[in-house]
Structure formats: C-alpha cells, structure tokens
Amino acid sequence: MINTAALFSTAFLPGQAGFDTETINGxxxxxxxxxxxxKLLIGAGTQAVAWPIYGDGEDCPCVLAAPMAQAQASWQALSALMDKPRNAAAIVARSAISALLASGQPWLILDCVQLIAHDIGTPEYAAALEALRAEAQALHSALQRGDRDALAPLLAAGAASPATGYWSATAEAQLAEVEELDAQDLPFLQGLEVLGWEEDALCxxxxxxxxxxxxxxxTSYGRWIVPLSQRYVDLGVYYADDGWITFxxxxxxxxxxxxxxxxxxVLPPSPGALYVISPHLVQRIAPDGAxxxxxxxxxxxxxxxxxxxCQRDDGLIDIERQTDQTDDDGKRNVHGVVDTTGKVVVPPAYSSVQDFGTKKKIAIVSQRIAGRFLFGLANSQGELLAPCQYEAIDSATTSSPPxxxxxxxxxIDAQGLACMLTPDGKQAFTPLYPPAHHLRGVAVQSDFLYVVNDGMAWSMDFTGQLLEQFDTVENFKAAITAQLSESIGLGQKKPEKKPAKRRSFTPAQILAKADREQLRSMAALLLLGDAALAARCVDITLEELADDDPEAEYEGETPEAxxxxxLWSTAADALGHGTSLDWKSVDEVPRIARHIGLPALRDFSWTEREDGDAMAEGxxxxxxxxxxxxLRLVNLHGGEDTYYLGVVRTQDAAAFSKAAQQAALRPVLL
Incomplete structure (x- = not known):
C-alpha cells in the first residue's frame, strides 16, 4: 500500500439518511x-466526520468534510489569483479541476487517514486531524485576504503537481485496495508491452x-505515474518501498x-549512478568514482x-570514507555510522563499528593501531567511552552489541589480561590476570571469571577478587576440552548405529486411518484443554490435508502422531495459540503477545533484558x-534455527512431550 490522500464527493455524510458508499465519487x-x-478546498465550513470505508472509522470521526459549494467558491477565487497557464497541460489540468468540482455532489471529503501515523480513535489521531483542519482554515483565510505569499505554491501550479494533486474521477479507486488486474481488460494497456506489475509502486x-x-x-486505474512520453529509461522501481524511483x-x-x-x-538527472539508501538518503557515484x-x-x-x-541490523547505516592513504592502518580506519537522515552517529575513523544495543545504546568499535586490531566502546552520540586498547570485548557475534x-x-586488554568494563567504558578493576581459557564462553561465566594466577586456574568475581583455586592451567584446559568433546560427541568412538527407520504417512493414509477423537485429545494439549477449539483445530487440519500434495509424507509412529x-500449525496460524520465530528475532520477544494471543501473555514485559541477550534469554x-x-512455554522441535513455540498447561507437559516425540519431533519445555 502507498499512503495516499484523496478527495471524494458524496450526496450525504455518514450518519445521514441516504448515505451510500456506492455513490461516492472520486x-x-x-x-x-x-x-x-x-487543504484549501476543505478549509471553510469544515467538520470531522466518520468514514466507514475504514473499519475503525465507521463510528469515529476520521476525515474532514466541507460543503461542495464552498469548495467551488474557493477554487473560483483562487483561479482569479493564479498566474496564467504556462502551457496546454496546465490549461487542461485547471479545466479538469473546474469540471470535477462543478459536477461534484453536495459534500467534499478529504481522506488523509493513511497519512496520519496514528490509529483512528486515539487522542493522537484526533489531534493530528485537528491540526490538519487548522492548517486548512489558515489557507482559506489567506485566500480571503488575497495573501499571495501564503498561496505562492498554488498560484504558479501547472499540471498535476505536489501543490494541486492529480485530478481524475478514477481517484475513486482509492476507496478499495489498489491491485493488479488482468491486463487484457484494461484499454489503456492495449498495444503496449506489459513488462510486469511493480507491487511497491502499484503500477x-x-x-x-x-x-x-x-x-x-x-496504475491499474489508468493514472500515468511515468508517461511514456517522458522517454525515461533504467527506472529503479525497486526503490519504491523507500518512496522513490531512480531514472x-x-x-x-x-x-x-x-x-x-x-x-x-525531485532530483534532476546528472552524470553518474544513484542508489537510494533510505527514504531520506541517496548515494551518487560520479563517473570518476567519487x-x-x-x-x-x-x-x-x-x-x-x-x-x-549499507543498512545495519540496528536500523543505522554503515559508511566507509574514501581515502588515498597507503599505509595499512590508515586504509582500514575508515568506517563510521550515520542514521537514516544522514546525521553522523559515529565518525568514519574506525576499522569496524558493531551494532548498538537496544537498551544501553553502546557499540563495540575497533581501530587498527600499529598493525593490530584493538577494540573499544562508543555511545550513540559518537563519543568514545572506552579507548581502542582492548584485544577483545565480549559480544554474541562479530556484529552484535557488547x-x-x-x-x-x-x-581482554592489549596485554592479554582479563577485566570487566562498566557501560560508560571504565574498568571495574585493574587487570592483573589473563583468562584461563581462550574460549570466552568458558573464561567468563554469569557472575565470575576463570583466570590464571601463578600457573593455576582460579575463579574471580567481577570486582577482581580471587575466589577459589582449581587446578593447574594445563589440567583445567584439558578438563574443559574433555567436557566440550563429550558434549558434541567427539569422545570415544562408538560402534555406528543404523538410524531407526521411522514410519511416515501420506495425507490419504492419515485421513483414512486417523482417529478423530485421539486427534482432538492431542489438539487439546496445544489449546490449553479447550475442547471446542480442539475440535475446530482438527477440522481445519483435516480439511487442509485433503487439499495437500498426495505424495507428501509426514513422520510419526501412528497416523495421529x-x-x-x-495440528500445532493450525493452532498457531489459525487460532493464535502458537508462533514460529527465527533465531535472530530477539526483538519480537517483548511483543510475544502479538504472536501468541493468550491472556497470560498480555502483560508480559522483558524488564531484565540486557544488551547482547539472545533468544535463549528471551x-x-x-x-x-x-x-x-x-503454563509452560514449549518449542516443538529443538535444535533448529526456527523456534516453533506454543503454550501448554503444566499438567499436560508430560503428555505433550510424549506426543511430540511420537511425531519424530524434539520437544523442549522451557
């Protein structure tokens, strides 16, 4: 959808006898x-009225209305002040406005619902609509005074322009969703080669x-956004999602x-290439590469x-300063960050800038210094909190926040000593000991570190105090290596087992053999014991199976399994009792109630979230x-990049696990 303002005429206002959406004219x-x-045309005798074209607008004022007679008078007064038309297109455009207003029904409607960034019925929406009405009334007052300065954009307007808009009865298409139609049914496409439907441009x-x-x-209703007569080539319609098209x-x-x-x-052609970066930014590369x-x-x-x-995961934009320096350090310390409006967040003086945290707004930065990459911390104002003097700073990935x-x-400082930094970049204690293991996941635990003191492995708290001596460093590392090897199956080689052959069933076999009562019992596990929902879940699932690929196969010990x-897919997608989240979707955790519509989750908030927390913590x-x-949160199939989440009653946890295992799944109860 492209947010659009539209003018309509109607014989009656919503709520009046005789109002009919079918008689609204564009x-x-x-x-x-x-x-x-x-705004000018709606600026006198204005009132806010409901507009049932939008579901939320059926009983709530959300558009502006004014008598058409007043709008016609305003246009006549403006026409008397306007400059003479510069060309035939301007003459035609003004004539079209006059004709459409003259033939309009008694009420003029300004629909700008899509352009107000608030929900209908909220105080914010009402305030925005009132501000628009005040702006419209101010323009009408300027017209009455003959204030040419206030009306300047309108006085010189020619054909369709940002000041006047596009006038055509086909604007009534905005009453419904604009979508692709069969090209053969559209007369304005006859004789042309249709290259495709551009969804982001709705053209x-x-x-x-x-x-x-x-x-x-x-458009599918005949509005030429780019007429062929303009003779444009190389249209970059793929930028339409950001609001622009290169040409x-x-x-x-x-x-x-x-x-x-x-x-x-908005930007006349000039030599070189253009790349839209965001709704507010475009990169120009000149023929010489600048x-x-x-x-x-x-x-x-x-x-x-x-x-x-390029765009970053934290919503900011990476930049790289072009440089003619030849030394390795100078060539690498050229990275910085800007926001989507182009404001510099981190100056381009680093070899890397990792993502900022959502909570602390801190990022790990690095610089190449004397041939060595060292790390520091910067805040979202671009201030260096911790200088780039650390061999490593802990983060989940090489692009994540600390x-x-x-x-x-x-x-770990440049001398290889372990320390802890405060969020403002200060050392919590003076580093004295190196970490006891090269893996950070081993060296740092939830509330203590493993460090080396006089050849022995010790635990140390986050204030720098040694707590407990363990073993020699060599023995400590060997024990850790053995534990890690065992956990990932690298221990003593065992005789190879042939994988157990799992049973599988086609949709037809499931439909023929599955016991509906047993299926309802299984569905009830996923739907908190709601028998009616479980029955509906089974019905929907079996209907979808009937339309499924007949050669598809589903694993399980029984047709029901x-x-x-x-059943979970139906419970999640159709009934709101589950969801699937990608392993990177950490920001969706605080919004889990939008994905799983259970009352118990409505007041969930992740108040203890720390920067760097992953899905596991969420x-x-x-x-x-x-x-x-x-209630228990469950993941139907552990060990995957996608989490298949649901909620079961604690009393049903064991039965759920059994059912999932019989279905060749790896259930995880959290």
Missing amino acids: LAEWRLDVPALF YAVSAAAEPDVTGLV ATADAPDAHGVLDLNGTV SSLLRLPDGALLMDGVDNI KLRKNLIFA ACFFL LAAIATHLAPHQ
Whole structure:
C-alpha cells in the first residue's frame, strides 16, 4: 500500500439518511502527502466526520468534510489569483479541476487517514486531524485576504503537481485496495508491452514497440505515474518501498535522477549512478568514482567521499570514507555510522563499528593501531567511552552489541589480561590476570571469571577478587576440552548405529486411518484443554490435508502422531495459540503477545533484558512469566534455527512431550 490522500464527493455524510458508499465519487488523489489545494478546498465550513470505508472509522470521526459549494467558491477565487497557464497541460489540468468540482455532489471529503501515523480513535489521531483542519482554515483565510505569499505554491501550479494533486474521477479507486488486474481488460494497456506489475509502486511497467528501452508506469486505474512520453529509461522501481524511483532519459542514459511515487522529479538527472539508501538518503557515484551522500528530496550534499553505504541490523547505516592513504592502518580506519537522515552517529575513523544495543545504546568499535586490531566502546552520540586498547570485548557475534553480565562487559586488554568494563567504558578493576581459557564462553561465566594466577586456574568475581583455586592451567584446559568433546560427541568412538527407520504417512493414509477423537485429545494439549477449539483445530487440519500434495509424507509412529505438527500449525496460524520465530528475532520477544494471543501473555514485559541477550534469554523470560499461571512455554522441535513455540498447561507437559516425540519431533519445555 502507498499512503495516499484523496478527495471524494458524496450526496450525504455518514450518519445521514441516504448515505451510500456506492455513490461516492472520486475527484483527486496524491501519494504520500496532502496537497495544498486539497487543504484549501476543505478549509471553510469544515467538520470531522466518520468514514466507514475504514473499519475503525465507521463510528469515529476520521476525515474532514466541507460543503461542495464552498469548495467551488474557493477554487473560483483562487483561479482569479493564479498566474496564467504556462502551457496546454496546465490549461487542461485547471479545466479538469473546474469540471470535477462543478459536477461534484453536495459534500467534499478529504481522506488523509493513511497519512496520519496514528490509529483512528486515539487522542493522537484526533489531534493530528485537528491540526490538519487548522492548517486548512489558515489557507482559506489567506485566500480571503488575497495573501499571495501564503498561496505562492498554488498560484504558479501547472499540471498535476505536489501543490494541486492529480485530478481524475478514477481517484475513486482509492476507496478499495489498489491491485493488479488482468491486463487484457484494461484499454489503456492495449498495444503496449506489459513488462510486469511493480507491487511497491502499484503500477504496471510498460513499454512501446517503437522504443522498447523506454519504460512507463501506469496504475491499474489508468493514472500515468511515468508517461511514456517522458522517454525515461533504467527506472529503479525497486526503490519504491523507500518512496522513490531512480531514472535516466533516453537522450542521456548515463545521467540519473530521482522521482517520487507521483512521478514528480525531485532530483534532476546528472552524470553518474544513484542508489537510494533510505527514504531520506541517496548515494551518487560520479563517473570518476567519487561518491557522495545526498539528502532527499532536496538533493543537499550531506557528505562527500563516502562509499560502501549499507543498512545495519540496528536500523543505522554503515559508511566507509574514501581515502588515498597507503599505509595499512590508515586504509582500514575508515568506517563510521550515520542514521537514516544522514546525521553522523559515529565518525568514519574506525576499522569496524558493531551494532548498538537496544537498551544501553553502546557499540563495540575497533581501530587498527600499529598493525593490530584493538577494540573499544562508543555511545550513540559518537563519543568514545572506552579507548581502542582492548584485544577483545565480549559480544554474541562479530556484529552484535557488547554482552552485559551484571551490567558489566567482559574484555581482554592489549596485554592479554582479563577485566570487566562498566557501560560508560571504565574498568571495574585493574587487570592483573589473563583468562584461563581462550574460549570466552568458558573464561567468563554469569557472575565470575576463570583466570590464571601463578600457573593455576582460579575463579574471580567481577570486582577482581580471587575466589577459589582449581587446578593447574594445563589440567583445567584439558578438563574443559574433555567436557566440550563429550558434549558434541567427539569422545570415544562408538560402534555406528543404523538410524531407526521411522514410519511416515501420506495425507490419504492419515485421513483414512486417523482417529478423530485421539486427534482432538492431542489438539487439546496445544489449546490449553479447550475442547471446542480442539475440535475446530482438527477440522481445519483435516480439511487442509485433503487439499495437500498426495505424495507428501509426514513422520510419526501412528497416523495421529504424524498429524501432531500439523495440528500445532493450525493452532498457531489459525487460532493464535502458537508462533514460529527465527533465531535472530530477539526483538519480537517483548511483543510475544502479538504472536501468541493468550491472556497470560498480555502483560508480559522483558524488564531484565540486557544488551547482547539472545533468544535463549528471551524465551526463558517468557517461561518465567508463564510459570505462575501453571503454563509452560514449549518449542516443538529443538535444535533448529526456527523456534516453533506454543503454550501448554503444566499438567499436560508430560503428555505433550510424549506426543511430540511420537511425531519424530524434539520437544523442549522451557
């Protein structure tokens, strides 16, 4: 969907006798903004009214309405002040506005619901709608005063423009979801080569036989966003999700510019290539390779000499400063970070900048110093909290934020000594001892460290105090290695066992042999014992099996067991009693109630979350929250990158595990 403002006319307002959504007429539209003319026309006699086109707007004021007669009078008054049309297109555009308003029904409606970033019915939405009404009334007052300065964008408007919008009766398409239609049924596509439907632009890409390289964009209701007459080539429609389209012209294919989603040129073509980075940023690479970062939509230069610009997992943007330095240190310390508007967060003076934490807003940075990579900490204001003087700083991955334990961060200094850093980059104690093992997961535990003192392995707390002596370092490492080897199956070689042959069943076999009563009992395990939901779950699952690939096979000791994972899928997808989350979806943990719609999860909050926490910590927090409700969080199939989550009653935990194991799953109860 592209957020769009639209003008409609209607004979009656919602709530009045005779109101009928089928008789609403379209007048005008504009994508991503509310044109000044829309506001001016709605600016007198304005009232907020409900608009049942939106479900939440059926009983709640969410659009602005004004008498059409007043809008017609405002247009006539504005026309008297406007500059003379500059060309035929401007004459046609103004005539279309006059004709559409003249034929309009008694009420004018301004629908800008999609452009207000709040939900209908909230105080924030009401305030935004009131602000729009005040702006509209101010424009009408300016018209009454003849204030040419306040009306300047409108006075010089020609054809469809950001000031006036696109006027056509086809704007009524905005009353429904704009989608791809059968091209054969659309007369304006006849004789053209339809290259495809561009979902992000909600347009067909088309070309003509005479100039196959020239591309146009037209909506399914006939609005030309990019007319073929413009002779544009190399349309970068893949940037439409950010609100822009890059283009070149047939006469100058090596010069690129930027259009908005209305087809308006916001950045005229100039030699070189363009790459949209975010809704506010575009990278320009000149023919000589020089790279610069420009602001959208005005094209202002934000930063020169930057390259390798890319999005990060923390929502910021990596940049790399172009340099002509020849020494290794200088060539590598060129990385920095900007936000999505181009504001510098971390200056490009580092060899790497890892992600910022969601809570502490700290990132690990590194610099190459005298041929060696050393690490430090920086905050989201770009301030260096801990200088780059550490051999290592603990994090879950090489791009993750620092991992906090007891609000401290494990680090190894340049001399190889273990220490803990506070979130503001200070050492919690003076480093004296090296870590006892090269694996950080061994050297640092939840509340103590293993270090070396006089050749012996010791435990040490996070204040630097030695706690307990264990064994020689060699014996300590050997014991750790043995434990790790055993845990991953690298111990003494055992006779190879042939894998047990598992039974499997096709959809037809399950449908023919499965006991519905037993299936309902199994489904009830996944649905907190709700018999009615369990019966519905079984019905939906068996209906889907009937439409399944007849050659598909599902593992399980019995037909019912083979159906267990399918029952979970139905319980999760159709009934809201489960969800699947990727191992990287840590940010979805605090929003688990949106994924699993159970009352017990509505007040869940991950208050103890620390930067660097992974899914394991998040799922443990959910499990802890569920425990007082006598509920268990379960993962149907452990050992995978995806978590197949559900909730079972504590009393059903054993039965759940048995059913899952019979279905060739590896259940994990948390």
